[in-house]
Amino acid sequence: MDAVVKKLLRESGKTVAEEAGVPLKDQPAALFKLLVVANLLSARISSEIALSAARELFDAGGGTPRGMRGLTWQERVDALGRGHYVRYDESTATRLGETAELVQDKYQGDLRKLATAAGHDPKKAAGLLREFPGIGPTGVDIFCREAQAVWPWLRPYIDSQAKKGAEKLGLPQDPDKLAAQVPGKDLARLTAALVRVARDKELAATVKAA
The missing domain is CATH 1.10.340.30 (Hypothetical protein; domain 2)
Incomplete structure (x- = not known):
């Protein structure tokens, strides 16, 4: 797994559903x-x-x-x-x-x-x-x-916001290539984190410093 992806999941790898309990x-x-x-x-x-x-x-x-x-x-x-x-x-x-x-x-x-x-x-x-x-x-x-x-039949679901976050971090924006960065079960965590990166310059800078 890419070092940036590891840090991203560690820093912000919680799904929105988990945040809502x-x-x-x-x-x-x-x-x-x-x-x-x-x-x-x-x-x-x-x-x-x-x-x-x-x-x-x-x-x-x-x-x-x-x-x-x-x-x-x-x-x-x-x-x-x-x-x-x-x-x-x-x-x-x-x-x-x-x-x-x-x-x-x-x-x-x-x-x-x-x-x-x-x-x-x-x-x-x-x-x-x-x-x-x-x-x-x-x-x-x-x-x-x-x-x-x-x-699993939805995978990989990579929307425009997740792609924007991937672009900020220099990660692949192609859905299949981006999905290949993590096990399938972690893709929801990855996309949730990427959406946060797309909206949060400070988070993006922190993760890029990996």
């Missing part, structure tokens, strides 16, 4: 939580606030489609407020309720069925993900970057 597993609750995280991070708001809001929602019982649907709109608003997700709290509370309904009704509460419906095709999966309210290209990228940890 979600150990990624190929299980319904973990995948739904990842979808919620992707939804919250899609807004023009800091990642710290989005992840704090996610943790508040999960603590309130919104960590499953049934649980999220069971919260009242006001309970979702209140949880978002406790996470300081205040600029978009009302519209997001509505979207998350609609998202839970769709996951429950279309996929019986299990997003693994979305993978099956997509025929394990990344482009088709992206189209299905965009059916969820609030999930656009950014949300798709967040979900797929992270989900490749447990859905």
